[in-house]
Structure formats: structure tokens, C-alpha cells
Amino acid sequence: MDNRILYCSMDWVRDVCWVLMMYIWPQWMLNLIPGERSVRQYLNKYGVVDMRPIEGGGSAVICTKHGRNLWSGFIKVITDAHNRHQSWGGQFTMEDLRMSGHRCRIKREPMCDGSFANLLLDLSMLARLLLVDEFRDSQGYPISYIQELYNLMVSPIVGSCPSKAKKEKFLKFLHNHPAVKSPRAVTILISAVFQAYKSMGQIEKQKVDDLVAKTKLTTKDRRVDAALNSLLNKVLLFKYNDPNNTLTSYAPNSCDLFRFLRNFQQHGGDVSFLIIRVIHTLVF
Secondary structure, three states: OOHHHHHHHHOOOHHHHHHHHHHHHOOOHOOOOOEEEEEEHHHHHOOOOEEEEOOOOEEEEEEEHHHHHOOOOOHHHHHHHHHEEEOOOOOOHHHHHHHOOEEEEEEOOOOEOOHHHHHHHHHHHHHHOOOOOEEEOOOEOOOOOOHHHHHHHHHOOOOOOOOOHHHHHHHHHHOOOHHHHHHHHHHHHHHHHHHHHHOOOHHHHHHHHHHOOOOOOOOOOOHHHHHHOHHHHHHHOOOOOOOOOOOOOOOOOOHHHHHHHHHHHHOOOOHHHHHHHHHHHHOO
């Protein structure tokens, strides 16, 4: 009996001490205790973007690992709910987006059925909410890759009732989008593509060439961007036996863009992370 009384007293003292500690501790010490934050608080605490200089002058805004985690984390929350046949149907707000450490969650319960159409509504709403000022450059445009990811989520390349194969391809592309992958991972992928192409036989290479030829490019001429960068410009204007060549030998089509990137990857030598970012801009 005495032992039970002693244990109860110890529990009571412990609880009182904990409450007093919460009142007495300075705020900066309480901030060390992991808790749930809003997206705005997460943005303020962690650097989600960074400024990096570009070869030849100027600078570019890029996502940090925390910025990539914000997009990839909430995309996973939405697709996981879809896999459980649940959805929000696009009915959530910025206040519903919460961060527990670096873990993302949507505090509102998903009350809609997990149809693919509702999944697209969720992705579209998420993109609109996450495209805050931090992910825009000084001119107000979304930074590299984020624009492409935003477009994919707001105006998806599939309909609301796609085939199983198209749905799987869309989700795979979404989860592996360059915007949510590290620069090193994207660089390795580009290198692997060219190495695979190099090792192909003539028939396989022709299939790849045919596929590249069918790729639709925007009206933007990538050669203009390449000419502004000293290292890229060397590849752009390179011509055997003509070191002073001033005319590019690349046409503004998908095949020559692929050829340009392949030549740069193979003959550009050791390039920095910053130059790789320029390549990514040209591709996407």
C-alpha cells in the first residue's frame, strides 16, 4: 500500500515539474523540441531555395533539399491517399498543409473517393498552394524545373480516365520529376541515357532517333540560351578544323538538341554543378 502511494506521489511530482518547466524554459529552448509547423513556418525556418552564380555571369535560383522535400513529400501524401482509394477532391487549403519535422501531412481528412479525376484535382490544388514567392525568381517566374512540375500538376498530360499503363507512367514520371530529384541524381540519369545510347546497336539507335524526332519542343530556341554560356557555347560552335567558327552546326529541333547534349556530355570535360543546371534548363 505504501509503495502505491509513493509511486502516485512520484507521478504527481513529475507532472508538476514538467508543467513548471514548460512555463520557465525560454522560448528558444522550446523551439528545439520537434513540433508541427505550417508550410510558411517551414519556409521561414529552412532555406528552400538558394542563389548560385552561372558561368559567364548572372545567377540562378535553385531548390535546396528542403525545397524539393516540400514538393515531393506532399505529392507522396496525395498519391498514397489515392492508393488507399481516398482523396480530398481538391478541397484543402494552405492551412491544412502541415510539417512535422520534415514529414508532410494534410490535416484535413480525405472524404472523397480515390478516383483518378480526384487525384488530379488534389495535385492541381497542391501545385497552386506550393507555388509561393520563394519558388519564383526576381521577375516573378517559377524557378528552374518548378515551372515544369507546376505545369504537369495543373495541366496533366493524361485525362481523368486514362488506361492503367498511362496512369502508371504518369505517376512514375511525377515521382521522378527533375524538380524533386537532387542535381546529382538528374546528372547521373542524363549520363546513363547517353551511355546506354552509345552501347546500342544500329537498330536500337534508330528506334531512339525516331522517338527523339517525335518529341515536341516549345517555340523557344535553346541555342540562344547555350550561346550565353561560355562553356556551352564552345560545344555549340565547335567545328573540326575551324577553331574560329562562329556559326552553329545544330538545328533548333529535338534531334539536334539531343545531339548537342550528347556531345556536351561526352566532350565537355569536368563540368560543375552550375553548368549541369544550365543543361537541365536547355532540356526542359
